[in-house]
Amino acid sequence: MKNSIKAGTFFAAFLVAPLLLTSMVIDFRSFDHEGYTRVVLQSERSFTYKVQDQPGRLEVRIAGRADFPARSQAVQNSVLLERVTCEYQGKESVITVHFKGDAAVKKNFVLEDPFRVVFDLVRSELPAAAPPRNDGAAPAADEKKPDALKENPPAVPPRTDGAVPPRPKPIETICIDPGHGGEDFGAIGRSKLKEKDVTLKIAYKLKKQIESRTGLRVIMTRDKDSEVSLNSRASIANNQLAQMFVSIHANSSFRKSAYGSETFFVSLQATDPESLELAQKENQNQEDPGENIQNDELKMILWNMAQTEHIRESSKLAEFIQNELNELLGTRNRGVKQAPFRVLMRTAMPAVLIETVFISNAAEEKKLLSDEFLDKIASAIYNGISKFIYYYGSLVK
Amino acid sequence: MTKRTRTALLVSGIAVALILAALFLFQRKKSSAFAPERLSHGDDTGGRIAEFIKVKIFYVTEASLAMSPVYREIEVPEIREELYRKFVSLLLAGGEGRIVPVPSGAQLRSLHYLVGKEMLILDFNELLAASFPGGTTAEMEFIYFMVDNICYNFREIKKVKFLIGGNESKTLAGHVDLEKPFFPDFSWLKDE
Numbered sequence: 001m002k003n004s005i006k007a008g009t010f011f012a013a014f015l016v017a018p019l020l021l022t023s024m025v026i027d028f029r030s031f032d033h034e035g036y037t038r039v040v041l042q043s044e045r046s047f048t049y050k051v052q053d054q055p056g057r058l059e060v061r062i063a064g065r066a067d068f069p070a071r072s073q074a075v076q077n078s079v080l081l082e083r084v085t086c087e088y089q090g091k092e093s094v095i096t097v098h099f100k101g102d103a104a105v106k107k108n109f110v111l112e113d114p115f116r117v118v119f120d121l122v123r124s125e126l127p128a129a130a131p132p133r134n135d136g137a138a139p140a141a142d143e144k145k146p147d148a149l150k151e152n153p154p155a156v157p158p159r160t161d162g163a164v165p166p167r168p169k170p171i172e173t174i175c176i177d178p179g180h181g182g183e184d185f186g187a188i189g190r191s192k193l194k195e196k197d198v199t200l201k202i203a204y205k206l207k208k209q210i211e212s213r214t215g216l217r218v219i220m221t222r223d224k225d226s227e228v229s230l231n232s233r234a235s236i237a238n239n240q241l242a243q244m245f246v247s248i249h250a251n252s253s254f255r256k257s258a259y260g261s262e263t264f265f266v267s268l269q270a271t272d273p274e275s276l277e278l279a280q281k282e283n284q285n286q287e288d289p290g291e292n293i294q295n296d297e298l299k300m301i302l303w304n305m306a307q308t309e310h311i312r313e314s315s316k317l318a319e320f321i322q323n324e325l326n327e328l329l330g331t332r333n334r335g336v337k338q339a340p341f342r343v344l345m346r347t348a349m350p351a352v353l354i355e356t357v358f359i360s361n362a363a364e365e366k367k368l369l370s371d372e373f374l375d376k377i378a379s380a381i382y383n384g385i386s387k388f389i390y391y392y393g394s395l396v397k
Numbered sequence: 398m399t400k401r402t403r404t405a406l407l408v409s410g411i412a413v414a415l416i417l418a419a420l421f422l423f424q425r426k427k428s429s430a431f432a433p434e435r436l437s438h439g440d441d442t443g444g445r446i447a448e449f450i451k452v453k454i455f456y457v458t459e460a461s462l463a464m465s466p467v468y469r470e471i472e473v474p475e476i477r478e479e480l481y482r483k484f485v486s487l488l489l490a491g492g493e494g495r496i497v498p499v500p501s502g503a504q505l506r507s508l509h510y511l512v513g514k515e516m517l518i519l520d521f522n523e524l525l526a527a528s529f530p531g532g533t534t535a536e537m538e539f540i541y542f543m544v545d546n547i548c549y550n551f552r553e554i555k556k557v558k559f560l561i562g563g564n565e566s567k568t569l570a571g572h573v574d575l576e577k578p579f580f581p582d583f584s585w586l587k588d589e
Contacts, residue, residue, distance in 0.1 A: 046555055046556075046580050046581075048580070048581070048582050048583060048584060063583060063584065110580070115555075179571070180531075180571055184571060185531070186531045186532075186570075186571065187530060187531030187532040187535070187570075188530070188531065195531060195532075230567065230568065230571065249532075249533065249572075250532075251532045251533060251534050252530050252531050252532025252534065252535045253532060253534040253535050253538060254457055254496050254497075254498040254530070254535055254538050254539075255457060255458075255459055255496060255538075256459065257459050258534060264533070339533065339537060339572070339573060340573055340574045340577065341533070341572050341573060341574065342567060342568055342572070342573070342574040343571075343572070345574060353533070353572070355532075355533055355534070358532075358534075359532070360530065360532060360535070
């Protein structure tokens with residue numbers, strides 16, 4: 001009998017052991033620094049993840065099953081973090097970092113050797129935003145006027161961590177970026193419709209709507225059929241102190257049947273030489289948690305990732321615009337997505353790239369030939385922008 | 398507790414352990430633990446026995462938003478980079494009902510594997526950019542078609558970097574930053 005038990009146990013262990021040995025183990029650690037808290041998820045293997053920045057917590061969704069040290073563990077001696085939990089939902093592992101009070105992701109990047117996903121979190125004492133309307137209507141008169149925003153000058157939210165917070169200003173200038181131009185035709189439809197022409201038309205319509213309905217200042221990265229480099233587009237927006245960057249495009253796919261609209265904000269992967277330097281600092285920090293990494297130094301290293309400061313707002317802007325596109329255009333909602341788009345990386349403001357519809361799809365290309373449809377697109381983007389302005393206004397009050 | 402009860406408990410315990418193990422195995426197989434199968438195709442003339450690996454290639458199809466798999470075999474050469482080159486050729490060759498998200502005329506010029514960085518560098522000819530149809534989706538279809546298939550089948554490769562005409566290129570068609578290497582994003586793949 002004893003032999004049977006031993007044999008059974010050994011057999012079961014024999015079956016399970018290889019699985020335990022090969023599963024992806026994720027280590028969690030955090031450090032408090034002056035003005036921010038760094039959270040690091042480390043694994044022997046690289047993994048893909050999605051971030052959901054929720055009130056009071058940060059959710060990191062990882063494809064597949066991840067082994068986490070505990071289903072729930074308290075974070076000791078942290079100013080910002082209370083607890084971290086891990087659970088499995090369908091095919092995903094969800095790691096949730098629970099905050100003490102409210103906090104926001106200021107930076108998120110990936111480091112290698114070993115593979116690490118890093119989040120820098122800051123305290124946010126922001127009031128809850130008023131829910132945006134979903135009726136597609138233009139905002140009320142007070143919302144539309146820039147003066148209404150000026151009447152509510154930005155206030156520095158009270159902070160408990162001693163750091164100097166970024167001081168957001170009400171939105172006064174919006175930069176519209178009509179994709180492509182000049183020799184860069186962008187995508188071309190079957191009837192030879194060029195993306196560069198469509199984007200310029202939509203940009204003009206959008207500019208007109210914003211100026212006439214809000215009085216805000218609108219600048220364009222190009223106002224004619226000219227070629228402007230991606231870096232110059234970002235520079236124009238940065239130099240003109242724009243507080244929102246909206247890049248307009250028409251999509252194309254190798255799948256001729258692909259259709260619908262989608263809105264992107266940037267995803268960042270720190271894999272360049274500068275970031276290796278950052279990786280070394282993160283490593284030093286790992287060895288000596290007491291060492292403080294200066295924020296300014298990080299900013300210098302990440303100079304070409306100006307967008308890191310604005311990821312959260314960019315995500316919100318993308319969400320507002322995509323909801324409106326979906327509602328007004330009645331085409332397939334391909335959703336809000338992240339991608340490492342070069343034009344967005346160096347913009348130092350909330351920034352999105354909108355893929356209106358597919359010029360490579362014959363039916364959608366036909367729609368793009370209609371002035372009425374382009375008006376609809378411009379209106380949808382305008383509605384999304386106005387909701388974001390309302391949301392952003394609540395942040396700076 | 399009688400001997401019969403103990404035996405019954407033991408048998409049911411082992412059965413539960415087996416079921417759990419099977420479930421784990423199934424889950425693992427579904428998630429990401431693909432490794433190319435090694436095959437030997439011998440001849441009966443006393444000559445060299447060729448080693449093959451069975452790879453799983455995901456292609457774009459009209460029917461699905463995600464890429465769908467097919468199995469192919471590649472003869473394993475002595476040099477590792479030659480195996481990667483053969484694999485990329487296989488990717489570009491496509492198949493019936495499969496869309497290869499690479500513009501016509503685009504060809505691989507050279508390929509380098511940096512062991513220390515676990516990175517594969519793919520250098521395409523200029524036609525890749527010159528003939529590219531444009532569009533962010535098309536760009537990402539190309540990038541993740543290459544990166545996901547390579548990293549899925551060769552786990553020693555963690556990232557892929559693209560060169561065009563031997564040089565770094567800012568973008569492919571004006572959107573995605575091509576100067577940095579790409580990690581796989583397996584959400585583009587549809588496992589079957």
